[in-house]
Amino acid sequence: MTGDPTRAGTRSPRLLALLDYDGTMTTHECNEVALQPFVGDPWWKLEEEACSDRMSHADVFDRQVALIRAPRPEVVRRLLEAPEPMPGLREFITRLLERGGEAAIVSAGIREAIEAFWERLDLPPVRLFASELVGEGPDDGPPYHLEFSDALGGCPRCGPDCCKAAILHRLRRPGDVVLVFGDGPSDLCPAREADLVFARGHLAERCEQEGLDWRPLTDFGLVLDEVDAWLASR
Numbered sequence: 001m002t003g004d005p006t007r008a009g010t011r012s013p014r015l016l017a018l019l020d021y022d023g024t025m026t027t028h029e030c031n032e033v034a035l036q037p038f039v040g041d042p043w044w045k046l047e048e049e050a051c052s053d054r055m056s057h058a059d060v061f062d063r064q065v066a067l068i069r070a071p072r073p074e075v076v077r078r079l080l081e082a083p084e085p086m087p088g089l090r091e092f093i094t095r096l097l098e099r100g101g102e103a104a105i106v107s108a109g110i111r112e113a114i115e116a117f118w119e120r121l122d123l124p125p126v127r128l129f130a131s132e133l134v135g136e137g138p139d140d141g142p143p144y145h146l147e148f149s150d151a152l153g154g155c156p157r158c159g160p161d162c163c164k165a166a167i168l169h170r171l172r173r174p175g176d177v178v179l180v181f182g183d184g185p186s187d188l189c190p191a192r193e194a195d196l197v198f199a200r201g202h203l204a205e206r207c208e209q210e211g212l213d214w215r216p217l218t219d220f221g222l223v224l225d226e227v228d229a230w231l232a233s234r
Ligand SMILES: [Zn+2]
Pocket: 154, 155, 156, 157, 158, 159, 162, 163, 164, 165, 189
C-alpha cells in the first residue's frame, strides 16, 4: 500500500492515535503545576522514582495524590485552571477524524480535568481512559487516592492494571498505523508497540535510547504531514 497523501482516507491505512494528556496535549505538566504546591518537596522525590523505573508511574502518582490535604473543590479548580493546549491540537484531531482515523486519550490524569479541557477545545467526544480522584474523607475530600481506568493492563514495568499498552491492544485493528503521543515513563510501553511515536521530555530520551521510530512533538499541526511523508517512504 502506498501512502500518497492526496489519496489520504481512501488508500492510506487507518490511523489510530493514542494520546497522553498531561505534558503531551498540554504545553506544560499541569498535574505538576496544579498539585505539586499542595505536596511540596516529596512530590519531586517520588517523581524521580518513576523516571528511574524504581517505582511504577501509577504508584508514584497515587502516592503524590495521597499527600494532598486540600479540599476537593480547591484541587479540582487548580486542575481546571492549569492546562494550555499544545499548538495545532484542535486542527490535528479534526483532520484525523475527518480522514477516518480514531483518537483515544489514555491518561493516568484525572477524568474531570481532561473532560473540561476537551470541552474547552470544542472537539467531538473521543474515547477517554482516565483516572477517578476518590476522596475518602467528608465531602469527597482528603485523604485521596486514584482509581485508574479498568482498561489498563498489567506489565512488569508498570505494575498490575496500570499499563497503557493494553489499550493499544484493545483498539488496534488489523492494518492500522498506530501513533503514540506521550512525554512520560507511562507512555514507554505503548511507544514500544507503535508504528510512530511523537514524544516530548522523558519519553523522547527513552525512545532515543531504545532506537524507536520517533519524532519530537512540537506542533500537532505538523503531525499529519509527517505521518503522510513517513507512509509514502515505506
Ligand atoms: Zn507497561
